Amino acid sequence: RWEGEAEIDYVFKVVVVGDSAVGKTQLLARFTRDEFALDSKSTIGVEFQTRTLTLHRKRVKAQIWDTAGQERYRAVTSAYYRGALGAMVVYDVTRRATFEHVARWVEELRAHADGSTVVALIGNKADMPAARREVAADEAARLAEEQGLFFSEASALTGDNVERAFLTLLEEVFAVVS
Ligand code: GDP
Numbered sequence: 001r002w003e004g005e006a007e008i009d010y011v012f013k014v015v016v017v018g019d020s021a022v023g024k025t026q027l028l029a030r031f032t033r034d035e036f037a038l039d040s041k042s043t044i045g046v047e048f049q050t051r052t053l054t055l056h057r058k059r060v061k062a063q064i065w066d067t068a069g070q071e072r073y074r075a076v077t078s079a080y081y082r083g084a085l086g087a088m089v090v091y092d093v094t095r096r097a098t099f100e101h102v103a104r105w106v107e108e109l110r111a112h113a114d115g116s117t118v119v120a121l122i123g124n125k126a127d128m129p130a131a132r133r134e135v136a137a138d139e140a141a142r143l144a145e146e147q148g149l150f151f152s153e154a155s156a157l158t159g160d161n162v163e164r165a166f167l168t169l170l171e172e173v174f175a176v177v178s
Helices: 023-033 096-100 103-110 137-147 162-177
Strands: 010-017 049-056 058-065 086-092 118-124 148-154
Touching: 010 023, 010 103, 010 137, 010 162, 023 049, 023 058, 023 086, 023 118, 023 162, 049 162, 058 162, 086 096, 086 103, 086 162, 103 118, 103 137, 103 148, 118 137, 118 162, 137 148
Parallel strands: 010 058, 010 086, 086 118, 118 148
Antiparallel strands: 049 058
């Protein structure tokens, strides 16, 4: 038997979406490898990263998909969304436009992913100085509540809230599928 593989109880596909340069790749690197790569585009072309963890005594392989830059050409394909049990919509707290596009990403998700896909809204780059901030946390929390999404600010750079955000999302997915 193939060591490791046979012990997986669930594979959860999670997709990460949002405008270009909001920090999707770095959030994924932080969660799957606990690193922040300075040459940020090292993962281009890689479809997903995985991390295996235990939830409620089950071995869960989280398969986290990165758009790998496709979003720049508005060419995120339906194959990207197919079978996604969870999704993270990411914006950058220092760029208001990326927050204004959240509704569009949520619509895109709802159109392509399954109706039961669990969606989290993540305001990344929370480490940036207050003077650079263009989106207040309570405004994003309100939007998340209206849309029925879990919300958290996070920083892929410092690692703040990244683990918690992914784990909360995976827990919610677990509750849906188990
Ligand atoms: P993507 O295009 O959404 O995948 O964004 P990247 O992960 O490539 O990040 C875009 C830029 O934002 C890069 O220069 C990163 O170093 C930077 N970045 C990503 N996450 C953070 C963060 O949490 N804080 C700060 N200050 N910069 C970040």
